[in-house]
Structures are given as C-alpha cells and as structure tokens.
Amino acid sequence: xxxxxxxxxxxxxxxxxxxxxxxxxxxxxxxxxxxxxxxxxxxxxxxxxxxxxxxxxxxxxxxxxxxxxxxxxxxxxxxxxxxxxxxxxxxxxxxxxxxxxxxxxxxxxxxxxxxxxxxxxxxxxxxxxxxxxxxxxxxxxxxxxxxxxxxxxxxxxxxxxxxxxxxxxxxxxxxxxxxxxxxxxxxxxxxxxxxxxxxxxxxxxxxxxxxxxxxxxxxxxxxxxxxxxxxxxxxxxxxxxxxxxxxxxxxxxxxxxxxxxxxxxxxxxxxxxxxxxxxxxxxxxxxxxxxxxxxxxxxxxxxxxxxxxxxxxxxxxxxxxxxxxxxxxxxxxxxxxxxxxxxxxxxxxxxxxxxxxxxxxxxxxxxxxxxxxxxxxxxxxxxxxxxxxxxxxxxxxxxxxxxxxxxxxxxxxxxxxxxxxxxxxxxxxxxxxxxxxxxxxxxxxxxxxxxxxxxxxxxxxxxxxxxxxxxxxxxxxxxxxxxx
Numbered sequence: 372x373x374x375x376x377x378x379x380x381x382x383x384x385x386x387x388x389x390x391x392x393x394x395x396x397x398x399x400x401x402x403x404x405x406x407x408x409x410x411x412x413x414x415x416x417x418x419x420x421x422x423x424x425x426x427x428x429x430x431x432x433x434x435x436x437x438x439x440x441x442x443x444x445x446x447x448x449x450x451x452x453x454x455x456x457x458x459x460x461x462x463x464x465x466x467x468x469x470x471x472x473x474x475x476x477x478x479x480x481x482x483x484x485x486x487x488x489x490x491x492x493x494x495x496x497x498x499x500x501x502x503x504x505x506x507x508x509x510x511x512x513x514x515x516x517x518x519x520x521x522x523x524x525x526x527x528x529x530x531x532x533x534x535x536x537x538x539x540x541x542x543x544x545x546x547x548x549x550x551x552x553x554x555x556x557x558x559x560x561x562x563x564x565x566x567x568x569x570x571x572x573x574x575x576x577x578x579x580x581x582x583x584x585x586x587x588x589x590x591x592x593x594x595x596x597x598x599x600x601x602x603x604x605x606x607x608x609x610x611x612x613x614x615x616x617x618x619x620x621x622x623x624x625x626x627x628x629x630x631x632x633x634x635x636x637x638x639x640x641x642x643x644x645x646x647x648x649x650x651x652x653x654x655x656x657x658x659x660x661x662x663x664x665x666x667x668x669x670x671x672x673x674x675x676x677x678x679x680x681x682x683x684x685x686x687x688x689x690x691x692x693x694x695x696x697x698x699x700x701x702x703x704x705x706x707x708x709x710x711x712x713x714x715x716x717x718x719x720x721x722x723x724x725x726x727x728x729x730x731x732x733x734x735x736x737x738x739x740x741x742x743x744x745x746x747x748x749x750x751x752x753x754x755x756x757x758x759x760x761x762x763x764x765x766x767x768x769x770x771x772x773x774x775x776x777x778x779x780x781x782x783x784x785x786x787x788x789x790x791x792x793x794x795x796x797x798x799x800x801x802x803x804x805x806x807x808x809x810x811x812x813x814x815x816x817x818x819x820x821x822x823x824x825x826x827x828x829x830x831x832x833x834x835x836x837x838x839x840x841x842x843x844x845x846x847x848x849x850x851x852x853x854x855x
Contacts, residue, residue, distance in 0.1 A: 384745065384749030384751060385749055385750055385751055386751065387743045387744075387751035387752055387753040388750075388751065388752060388753070389752075389753060390427075390429055390430060390431050390449055390752045390753065390754070391425035391426075391427050391429075391430050391431070392421060392425050392427075392430035392431035392432055392450075393431055394431060394432075394433055394446075394447045395433070398438050400433060401433040401437035401438055401446045401447075402437060402438050404417075404432055404433035404434070404435075404437075404446070405433065405435045405436070405437045405438070405446075405604075405608065406604065408434070408435050408594070409435060409594050409600075409603065409604060409608055410600045410601070410603075410604060413594060414594060414732065414763070415763075415765055415766070417432075418432075418450060418452050418763045418766055419452075419766060421450065422450075422452050422766070427746075428451065428452045428453035428456060428746055428747075428770075429449065429450070429451055429452075429453070429456050429744060429746055429752045430449075430450050431447070431448070431449060431450070432448060432450050432761075433446040433447055433448070434446050434448045434450075434474055434475065434733075434761055435476075435591070435592060435608060436476050436591040436592060436608060436611075439609060439610075440609055440610035440611070441476060441591070441610070441611060444475050444476045445475050445759070446475055447475075447758075447759065448474075448475070448735075448758075448759045448760065448761035449744070449752075449754060449758055449759065449760050449761065450761050450762075450763060451744075451760060451761065451762040451763070451767065452762075452763050452766040452767050452770075453746055453747060453766075453767055453770050453772065454767050454768070454770040454772070454773050454796045454798075455745060455746050455747045455770075455772075456744050456745065456746040456752075456762075457734075457762045457764075457767045457798060458803075459736075459742075459744055459745075459760065460734050460735070460736045460760055460762050460801075461798075461801070461802050461803070461812070461813075461814075463494045463495075463811065463812065463813075464739070465736075465738065465739060465740070465742055466736030466737060466738060466739060466760060467493050467495070467736065467737045467738075467739050468492075468493045468494065468735075468736050468737075468813050469491070469492065469493035469496065469737070470491050471735040471736065471737060471759065472490050472491055472735070473588075473589065473592050473733070473735075474592060474733060474735050474759075474761065475735075475759055476591060476592060476611070477491070478587075478588040478611070478614075479611070479613075479614055481613075481614040481615075481618075482584065482587070482588055482614045482617070482621070483652045483655070483656055484621070484625060484648065484651070484652040484655075485648075485652075486648065486649045486652035486653065488502065488652055488653050488656040489502030489503055489505070489506060489653055489656070489657075490656065490660070490661070490813075494811055494812065494813065499810075500810045500811070501643050501644060501645065502643075502645070502653055503808075503810050503816065504643055504810055505638065505639045505642075505643045505645065505650070505653060506653070506657050506816045507808070507810075507816045508638050508642060508643070509562055509563075509635060509638065509654070509657065510562075510816055510817055510820060512564075512635070512638065513561040513562050514706075514820075516560065516561050517561045517706075517820065517824075518704075518705040518706050518823075518827060519705075520556075520557045520560045520561045521553075521557045521561070521824055521827060521828075522704060522705070522827065522831060523557070524552075524553035524554070524556050524557040525553060525827075525828060525831050527549075527552075527553065528546070528549040528550055528552070528553040529831075529832075529835065531544075531549045532544040532546055532549060532846050532849070533849060536846060536849055542842075542843070542845055542847075543841075543842060543843075543845035543846050543847035543848075544845055544846045545844055545845045546671070546674065546841075546844060546845065546846055547671065547844045550667070550670060550671065550674075551578045551582070551663075551667055552578055554578070554662075554663055554666045554667060554670070555567065555577050555578035555581065555663060556568075556574070558658055558662050558663055558666075559573075559577070559632075559658070562635065562654070562657065562658055562662065563628055563631075563632035563635040563654055563658065564631075564632055564634045564635055565627060565628060565630075565631035565632035565635075566631065567627075569627075569631050570627055570631070572623060573623065573624065573627045576620075577624065577627075578663070579620075580617070580620035580621070580623065580624060581624075581659045581663050581664070582667075583616075583617050583620060584617045584620065584621060584659060585659065585660060585663075585664050587612040587614070587616055587617055588612075588660075590607050590608075590612065591607070591608055591610075591611055591612070595607060621655070624655055624659075625651055625652075625655065628651050628654055628655060629647070629651055632651075632654065635650075635654055636650045636651055636654065638650075639653065639654070661815070661817070662817065664730075665730045665731070665821070666821075666824070668730040669724070669725070669728075669730040669821070669825070670825065670828060671844060672724050672728040672730075673720075673721065673724045673825055673828065673829070674828075674832075674841060675841050675844070676720075676724050676728075676780065677689065677720065677829065677832075677841075678839055678840050678841030678846070679840075679841070680840055680842070683838070685720070685782050686833075686838055686839075687838075688716055688782075689716060689717060689720065689829060689833055690833040690837065690838075692714055692715075692716050692717060693714060693717060693829070693830045693833040693834060694833065694834070696708060696713045696714050696830075697830070697834060699713075702834070704827055704830045704831050704834055705827070706823055706827075708827075708830060709823055709826035709827055709830055714826060714830065715786045715787075716782065716783055716786060717826050717829050717830060718785070718822065718826055719782060719783050719784060719785040719786045719790065720782045720783075720829065721822055721825040721826055721829070722784070722785045722794065722797055722804070722822075723780060723781060723782055723784050723785065724825075725797060725799040726768045726769075726774075726784075726797055726799075727765070727768070727769070727780055728765070729764040729765060729768065729798075729799040730799065731764070731799070731801075732763060732764050732765050733761060733762065733763060733764070734761075734762045734764065734798070734801060735759060735760065735761055735762070736759075736760050737757060737758070737759050737760070738754050738755065738756050738757060738758045738759075738760065739756065740756050741753070741754065741755055741756050742754055744760075747772050762798075764798055764799065767798065768796065768797060768798060768799075770796070773793070773796050774793065774796070785797075800814050800815040800818040800821070801813050801814050801815055802814035802815075802818075804818075834852070835851065835852055836849055836850055836851055836852060837850045837851070837852050837853060838850040
C-alpha cells in the first residue's frame with residue numbers, strides 16, 4: 372500500500388518556509404527522478420512517496436524529460452498535490468503559462484506547421500485573446516450540430532461493437548478504435564464543418580495520423596508500458612522525436628481542412644484577423660490535441676468505470692435515471708436531455724471520473740514574481756520568480772482535507788447542494804469546475820461541452836441497453852433493452 376499524507380493544519384497564515392525536497396546533484400539527480408517516475412515507481416507513487424517523505428503537499432522534485440538529449444530543458448519543479456496550493460496555477464497574476472503546456476519540455480512548433488498555437492501562449496501575450504476567441508467562436512458555431520453528429524457517430528460505433536460481440540470475438544469487442552473513429556468523424560464535422568467521408572484517406576486513417584502526431588509530442592513525458600524496461604527509457608524517453616516523422620500525415624489533414632473546412636477557417640481569418648495558415652494550424656490543434664486527444668483518454672475511462680463487473684448497482688441506478696429523464700424529452704438524447712438538473716447521478720458520475728482519472732494529469736505554470744504559495748490552513752511556501760510549478764491532479768483531487776473517502780470512486784459524490792459545492796475542487800479543465808472559460812484565462816473553452824458530451828454517451832448507452840459489462844478496453848456483455 373502506498374504511503375498516505377495529510378496536510379498540516381494551522382490556525383492562521385504562517386510565515387513562509389523553504390520548500391522541502393531538492394533536485395540532487397546535476398545530471399544524476401534528474402536521472403534518478405526520471406527512472407523513479409517512469410520505471411521504479413510510476414507517476415502517482417512518485418508524487419505520493421515524496422509528499423509523505425517531506426510531510427508536505429508542496430515539495431521540490433525533477434520532472435521528466437531529462438538527460439541526455441533534452442538540451443535546454445530544466446527539469447526542476449515545485450510539485451503541488453493539494454487542492455489549496457493548486458489554485459495558484461489558475462492565478463494569472465502569479466503564473467506565466469508561456470510554452471509550458473506539458474511542462475518544462477516544449478515540443479517544436481514544427482509539429483503545428485510553424486505556428487505557435489493558442490494553448491502555448493500566456494494570457495499577457497497579445498495573440499492569446501485572439502486565438503482563445505477563435506476557439507470559443509468555433510465551439511459556438513458547432514453547437515447546432517454537436518449533439519446530432521456525436522450521437523450519429525455513437526450509433527455507428529455501437530453497431531460495430533454489437534457485430535463483434537455477436538461474432539463471438541475472443542476477449543469481447545474492443546471499443547478503442549471504433550470510439551476513436553467516432554470521435555474523429557464527429558469532431559471534424561462539428562468543429563470544422565468538414566466531413567471526412569469527402570476524402571477516403573482522411574476518413575480511414577485520419578485518427579491514426581492524430582494518434583501518431585500526439586504520441587510523438589507526448590511520449591518523452593509519458594510512461595508507456597508497451598515495451599519492457601530498460602528499452603522504454605533508452606528508446607522513448609531519452610530524446611525528442613522529430614516532427615518530420617508525422618509531417619506527411621499532418622499535411623494531409625492540413626489540406627483537408629483547407630479544402631473542406633473553409634467556413635471554419637474563414638471565422639479565424641475574417642472575424643479574428645488570423646492568417647489562413649495560423650487559422651488552420653490552430654484548428655488542427657484544437658481538433659487533434661485538445662478535443663480528440665482529451666476525449667480519447669477520458670471517454671474510455673468513463674465507459675470502463677461504469678462497465679466494471681462489480682458496478683451493477685450503479686448501472687441500475689443510472690439506467691433508471693436516464694430513462695426517467697428521457698420520458699420528458701420524448702425519448703431523445705441531446706443537450707436538453709442532459710441539461711443541468713435533468714440527470715444528476717449521470718453528471719456526478721462524469722465528474723467523479725474526471726476527479727479520479729483526469730485526462731491531463733499535470734498542469735504547469737512559471738512564477739511571474741516571488742510570492743508565497745499558500746496550502747491548507749495558511750501554511751506558506753516561498754516561491755521564487757522563474758520557478759516552475761507542477762500540479763499533479765490525481766492526488767490534488769483526492770485531497771483528504773476536502774474529499775471524504777478520497778481514494779474511493781463515489782458516483783453520487785457531487786449530487787445535491789453539498790455535493791455541488793465540491794465542484795470548486797475539480798480542476799480537470801485548467802480551472803475550477805464552478806468557473807467559466809474566458810478570453811483572459813487558460814480554462815478549457817469546451818469545458819461545458821465535454822461534460823454534456825460525456826453525459827450524452829452515458830444516456831445513449833442506457834437508452835439502448837438494459838445492462839453491459841466491460842473488461843480492459845472491451846465490451847464483454849451487452850443486454851439490449853427489452854420492451855417495457
């Protein structure tokens with residue numbers, strides 16, 4: 372069992388103290404932390420053990436990638452694993468978000484066609500507001516078709532899964548590729564207005580291209596587990612991958628958006644003053660990294676959590692709630708059916724998955740100035756200008772000072788007035804769930820759309836099925852809805 376920690380309680384704000392922990396000697400210290408992070412401990416145990424060792428939810432550590440071929444990357448961070456100190460990462464007056472989306476390591480902008488896209492911009496940079504407004508505009512335009520395009524894709528996905536199950540495939544019917552195909556097609560249509568069916572190459576291989584494009588950027592920072600150690604360290608975590616490996620695929624998607632997504636491109640050019648090139652590259656990043664990448668991680672977690680063999684009681688409650696709510700909408704799933712208040716248990720279940728399995732586990736920001744980082748009870752830590760803050764969400768959102776039974780999955784945790792108050796400590800969107808994305812912050816522009824989309828997926832599953840089970844990344848049982 373991993374060591375646990377509990378934040379120290381104090382009656383009032385205390386004078387700041389030095390941040391515990393350290394970085395070790397050059398080269399060897401970062402290398403040791405890297406091996407612990409990827410090999411000997413894994414990310415969660417890496418943070419949990421250091422918090423216990425230093426008896427603090429704020430401490431110093433090195434974060435990968437590091438030695439030998441990541442030149443100019445400083446792995447030293449101030450790690451944060453509690454809800455109180457974590458909020459500093461959302462304060463634009465305290466932290467600079469410039470070029471630190473995935474940490475001290477910043478992939479080359481050649482992955483994005485030479486454009487420094489919006490997510491890498493700090494709120495004080497002139498282009499940030501322009502690109503954030505563009506992203507929010509794209510979402511507004513997509514709202515008319517978002518639900519029907521998503522549900523149409525889910526219909527195709529579930530038909531493929533049912534067919535595989537009926538064929539008796541060993542191990543059940545994997546939903547990973549059908550789900551990714553669904554996500555890719557629906558996002559292309561909804562966000563860009565471009566139908567992948569217009570180009571066979573894009574329709575068949577578009578999501579594979581995005582998988583490779585994402586992977587080459589993120590692999591140096593991720594524990595993969597696909598190949599044994601030490602090969603993973605030697606081959607995947609020792610050097611950055613060049614964008615040339617995926618450039619032909621990226622160019623295919625670029626030309627596809629240029630040709631078939633001209634209305635979305637025009638929004639960026641005519642309404643927000645972007646060049647055609649910058650508009651397309653920002654569209655591809657929103658589509659591929661933010662939306663496709665995020666959904667590809669989050670939605671499988673959601674399906675698997677609900678589909679666990681021992682979650683039969685939860686599925687029964689969700690089924691009853693979904694069908695009761697759909698009676699009020701004529702049996703149709705859509706934004707109206709999953710609006711706030713309609714399916715409180717479904718919505719709470721979605722939030723609980725985001726609390727326990729956030730799609731982006733780490734958030735970063737660089738201190739703009741010297742300041743005092745406050746943890747629970749007013750405990751203070753002296754942070755120096757230029758230091759990189761690294762918040763690890765999976766522990767912060769299991770903070771025992773805030774959440775009862777923090778290590779457990781409690782589906783109805785966010786139901787009711789008291790439950791809804793806890794949403795201010797759910798940070799998956801790069802901000803508290805109780806706040807809204809704006810031009811002047813870095814919160815996910817699609818925050819509300821993500822929640823609604825996840826709720827629609829759950830609702831559609833229980834509209835169709837009386838029960839289902841999953842194991843690994845496969846459906847192993849589907850019980851179709853019986854006439855009442």
